[in-house]
Amino acid sequence: MLYFLSVGETLDCLLATLALDWGLGWGHSPAGRVPLFSTPCLQAAVDTHVHRIANRLKWTKKMTKSPEETRRNLEEWLPRVLWSEINGLLVGFGQQICLPVHPRCQACLNKALCPAAQGL
Template identity: 75%
Template sequence: MCAGRAGLRRLGPAGGNAASQTHGTPSIPRRSRRRKSIAIAYEPGQGDGVEPQRPRWEPRDWQEQLERIREMRRNRDAPVDEMGVQKCYDSSAPPQVMRYQVLLSLMLSSQTKDQVTSAAMLRLRQRGLTVDSVLQMDDATLGQIIYPVGFWRNKVKYIKQTTAILKQKYGGDIPSTVEELVQLPGVGPKMAHLAMDIAWDSVSGIAVDTHVHRITNRLKWVQKETKYPEETRVALEDWLPRDLWREINWLLVGFGQQTCLPVNPRCSQCLNQDICPAAKKH
């Protein structure tokens, strides 16, 4: 946002500038005692210390598209609804343990189908999933339990490193800010925002995964095409009303799993086919 114009320069003390008031220095004669009155037109907000409001960009038809997606997601029967991260933790465990399980399920879910993540979390919970139990577990055992999640070898390393940090720095709990969460090994922005939402009940930003990234680009919900999920998050948060930030991840992930698929999207089954900019391309 461009800043408003700088305020008008204030005149110095009456009688000229400082140099003209120095003893023995003659003042510069004025050409005229009367000055012309000049009308200055301010743009709204300028000159009063308030920056002008820029028109907020909004995608075409986005509200109607959103309502139609809600209708398509009305049954809540996508994999994310039944086996997503919000279903993977033990709701009867102490709050600190629940939060740890939420973070762990998010770490496992990266580039992994919800069904596989859910099964891995169930196996971990059957062994008593806590910070201490994971620290006492050797890498080979942890790997056997979480296999076949995507990149399971790397995730074994990240889980052990992150769990040790949580034990030493946070007393076994998880951080309560996005800034601290993304400093943990294996935790990215999407996971951090979801952890804030599910574990801390705090909406810190839009959680953008591959589904949200893909669909919002297809719908032209970004002014310019974005290449990475984090770019998409920034673009969406610039215009999407904050009261929709929590809903948008759940809504679009399920929509992406069932209808707006990565390859061969089911445009003929989509209620948005007549107002989707990408519908004719598939």
């Protein structure tokens, strides 16, 4: 997998994340949450739920193929103060309502705002 430095991300932060990702066998999303406690390395934690929902809501410039690509897209426009919030807000929603297969759009309070629910 290729990793790219985001604006403001230092090589030290990337290496620390990769050490957790590869060295400890963590995925990139949990590894990305650890730097939240060491602010220079802050990055949005994007797992498969956030990746799927961001694409369905068209929060990315184009459909992204990986959580890493989605993270880079979100970090371009999402205010930095929300990077630590996005994962916690969307994971449960992705597990209960915005499912990978057969999303429960009729039960979703956001269906009027969702391009995917509108068939767009």
